[in-house]
Amino acid sequence: MDAHALRRQGWTISAIARHLGRDRKTIRAYLKGERVAGSRQLAPDALIPFLDYCRQRLSDDPHLWASTLYDEVKELGYLGAYSTFTRALRRHQVRPHCEPCKRSSGRDVAVISHPPGEEIQFDWLELPEAPSEWGVGEHAHLLVGALAHSGRWRAVLMESEDFPHLVQGLDQIVHKLGGTARRWRFDRMSTVCYPSTGRVLPAFTAVAKYYGVGVDICPPRRGNRKGVVEKVNHSAAQRWWRTVPDGLSIQQAQSGVDKLALRMDERRRKVDGISTTVAELADSESLLELPVRPFPAELEVQRTVSPQSLVSYGGNFYSVPPGLPGAQVSVLHRLGEDEIRIVTAGRSVIACHRQAPRGSGQTIRDTGHVIALERAVLANFTDRAPCKKKVRRPPSAEALAEAAHLRDQQVAASSAERVVVDLAHYAAVADQLRHLPAQKEESQD
Numbered sequence: 001m002d003a004h005a006l007r008r009q010g011w012t013i014s015a016i017a018r019h020l021g022r023d024r025k026t027i028r029a030y031l032k033g034e035r036v037a038g039s040r041q042l043a044p045d046a047l048i049p050f051l052d053y054c055r056q057r058l059s060d061d062p063h064l065w066a067s068t069l070y071d072e073v074k075e076l077g078y079l080g081a082y083s084t085f086t087r088a089l090r091r092h093q094v095r096p097h098c099e100p101c102k103r104s105s106g107r108d109v110a111v112i113s114h115p116p117g118e119e120i121q122f123d124w125l126e127l128p129e130a131p132s133e134w135g136v137g138e139h140a141h142l143l144v145g146a147l148a149h150s151g152r153w154r155a156v157l158m159e160s161e162d163f164p165h166l167v168q169g170l171d172q173i174v175h176k177l178g179g180t181a182r183r184w185r186f187d188r189m190s191t192v193c194y195p196s197t198g199r200v201l202p203a204f205t206a207v208a209k210y211y212g213v214g215v216d217i218c219p220p221r222r223g224n225r226k227g228v229v230e231k232v233n234h235s236a237a238q239r240w241w242r243t244v245p246d247g248l249s250i251q252q253a254q255s256g257v258d259k260l261a262l263r264m265d266e267r268r269r270k271v272d273g274i275s276t277t278v279a280e281l282a283d284s285e286s287l288l289e290l291p292v293r294p295f296p297a298e299l300e301v302q303r304t305v306s307p308q309s310l311v312s313y314g315g316n317f318y319s320v321p322p323g324l325p326g327a328q329v330s331v332l333h334r335l336g337e338d339e340i341r342i343v344t345a346g347r348s349v350i351a352c353h354r355q356a357p358r359g360s361g362q363t364i365r366d367t368g369h370v371i372a373l374e375r376a377v378l379a380n381f382t383d384r385a386p387c388k389k390k391v392r393r394p395p396s397a398e399a400l401a402e403a404a405h406l407r408d409q410q411v412a413a414s415s416a417e418r419v420v421v422d423l424a425h426y427a428a429v430a431d432q433l434r435h436l437p438a439q440k441e442e443s444q445d
Contacts, residue, residue, distance in 0.1 A: 002016075002020060003016050003020065003027055003030050003031060004030075004031065006019065007031055013027050013028055013031070045088060046078065046079060046080040046084070046088075047073075047078070047080070047085065047088040047089075047092070049077075050073045050076065050078055051092060051094070053073065053076070054069060054073065054089065054094050055094055057069055057072070058094055058095050058096060059096065061242070062095065062096045062098055063098070063238075064238075064242065065238045065239055065242075066082075066085070066086050066089060067082070067239060068238060068239045068242065068243060070082050070085050070086075071239075071263075072243075073085070112225070112227075114148035114149045114228075115149060116149045116150070116281075116284065116285040116286065117149065117181050117182065117285040117286045117287055117288075118148065118149065118181055118182055118183060119147075119148040119149070119181050119182070119183045119184075119185055119216070120145050120146065120147055120148065120174070120177070120180065120181040120183070120184055120185070121145070121146050121148055121185045121226040121228050121229035122143065122144065122145045122170065122173075122184060122185065122186055122229065123143075123144055123186070123187060123226065123229045123230065123233060124141060124142070124143055124144075124161055124189065125141075125142040125143075125144055125155075125233045125236060125237065126139045126140075126141060126142075127139060127140040127141075127142055127237065127241045131246060131247070131248065133247075133249070134249075134250050135159075136159050136160075140157060140241075140253075141157065141158045141159070141160060141161050141165075142155050142156070142157055142158075142236065142241075142257070143155060143156050143158055143166070143169035143170070143173065144173075144229055144232050144233055144236065145170070145173035145174070145177065145229070146228045146229040146232045147177065147181065147228075147282055147285060148181075148185070148228050149281065149285055150269075150278055150281035150282040150284075150285055151228060151232075151267070151269070151278050151281070151282075152177065152261075152265055152278050152279070152281075152282035153228075153229070153232045153261055153264070154173045154176035154177055154258075154261050155173070155232075155236060155257050155261065156169045156172045156173060156176075156254065157250055157253060157254050157257070159301060160301075161189075161191065162191065163191045163203060163204075163297065164297040164298060164299040164300070164335070165299065166189075166191050166192075167207055167294065167295050167297040167335065168294065168297070168299065168335055170184075170207070171290075171294035171295065171335070174211070174290055175290060176258075177282075177287070178287060179287025179288055179289060179290060180211055180212075180213055180287055180288050180290060181213070181285075181287060181288070182213060182214065182288065183213060183214045183215070183216050184208065184213050184214070184215050184216070185215075185216045185217075185218065185225075185226050186215065186216075186217060186218070187217070187218045187226065188217060188218065188220065191204070192204050192215070192217070193215075193217050198217045198219075198220075200215050200217070206295070207295045207297075210291065210295045211288075211290070211291065211295070212288060213288070235260075235264065236257060236260065239260055240256055240257050240260045244256065249315075250315070250359075251315050251358075251359035254359070264278065265277065265278045265279040265282070266278070266279065269281060293335075293336035294335040294336050295335060295336075296334050296335055296336050296337075297334070297335050298332060298333070298334045298335075299331075299332070299333045299334075299335065300330050300331070300332050301313065301330065301331050302328060302329075302330055303328075303329055303330070303331055303342075304326060304327070304328060304329075305320055305324045305325055305326060305327045305329060306325065307325045307326075308373075309321065309322050309324065309325070309369060309373055310363065311329060311331060311342055311351075313331045313333075313340060314355070314356075314358045314359065315358055315359035315360065315361060316355075316356040316357075316358075316359075316360060316361065316362045316363070316364060317362070317363040317364065318331075318340065318342065318351065318353045318364045319351065319353075319363075319364065319365040319366050319369040319370070319373075320342055320350055320351045320369065321350055321351070321368075321369055321372055322369070322372050322373040322376040323376065324350075327344070328345060329342050329343065329344055329345075329350070330342070330343050330344075330345075333355065337355075338354055338355055339352060339353065339354055339355060340352070340353055340355050351366065351369070353366065
């Protein structure tokens with residue numbers, strides 16, 4: 001109103017802007033009627049070009065996390081921030097309603113303090129519907145380790161949850177974290193403790209002494225005690241495993257979960273009123289140094305020899321002597337050593353190779369195996385002309401005799417099954433029975 005009144009009095013736009021303390025473009029827009037007092041001009045909605053994609057994704061999967069969907073649309077060219085994205089999702093009501101999954105409130109939640117560098121929480125995450133080409137069964141096994149103070153986490157995909165694979169996964173995770181905390185926390189898994197009592201197994205006690213850490217076992221039915229790693233499991237399952245496409249190798253899937261872990265290091269945190277990130281908190285934690293080599297547990301995995309006399313292990317292929325296609329063998333590898341051994345079911349060593357870098361896709365062949373395989377192939381090779389296909393070969397006399405014998409058997413079987421009823425025969429028997437003399441009953445003494 002003041003701008004219009006001053007304009008009618010002959011004031012220039014620059015003078016009105018200086019008098020009211022506003023920008024000249026703002027005054028000009030009000031005078032032209034392009035803006036109305038009391039209504040803020042909203043910025044253009046950056047989600048509109050991606051709205052159909054978001055509706056389709058949430059229609060296919062109503063429980064898809066907004067953070068996962070944000071990562072996808074960001075790769076497609078979305079330039080807005082995450083808060084703007086979620087606000088637009090709510091404004092356009094993109095997510096379908098799910099009554100059973102409605103959040104509940106009112107439950108008491110305890111706060112557990114975690115000093116820096118004090119504790120790492122470990123847990124297995126079983127992921128259903130694993131790709132069949134992985135060869136791990138119905139479930140994939142992801143070992144997750146999280147620093148309880150900062151929330152930084154790392155995870156590795158393993159073939160099994162047995163003791164050697166657990167030790168291998170623990171060593172890889174603490175190396176990814178850059179060190180180890182003073183305490184390791186587990187739930188009551190049978191490879192760490194006796195589930196009934198919670199006492200640590202002697203074998204795992206040796207592992208803890210090797211790394212110089214203490215072991216804490218969660219009390220039964222206390223899932224919140226290791227809530228940091230439980231929340232990480234939830235994030236990994238929803239943001240990574242839910243979107244893993246078909247045809248992905250284990251190494252490619254491992255790369256995907258590593259990228260997610262690095263991305264989640266950028267999460268914002270506020271400690272004592274100071275804004276920081278997970279990565280900055282984790283870098284400030286004082287972690288213990290790690291041994292040069294992992295604990296010497298021995299891995300053993302079952303493999304099937306391919307027709308090329310190769311055995312797959314760790315994303316590489318290793319040769320065995322010829323003559324074993326389809327045979328079941330075991331690959332033995334002691335952690336910390338550079339060699340692997342391939343043994344038969346009778347524990348006879350048939351090959352020994354230097355281990356290639358994990359996931360490098362190399363084919364390691366022994367010279368002796370190559371020569372033996374070539375000799376075996378050449379020994380079975382022949383230059384004999386293949387059998388002729390376009391020839392006339394009618395059935396031989398022997399074949400015709402067998403066919404006649406089969407026909408005779410069929411005729412005999414059909415005649416045996418046929419039942420002939422002659423009524424005249426029954427009439428003659430009945431007539432004889434009518435004329436037979438009656439038998440006298442013997443007198444009883």
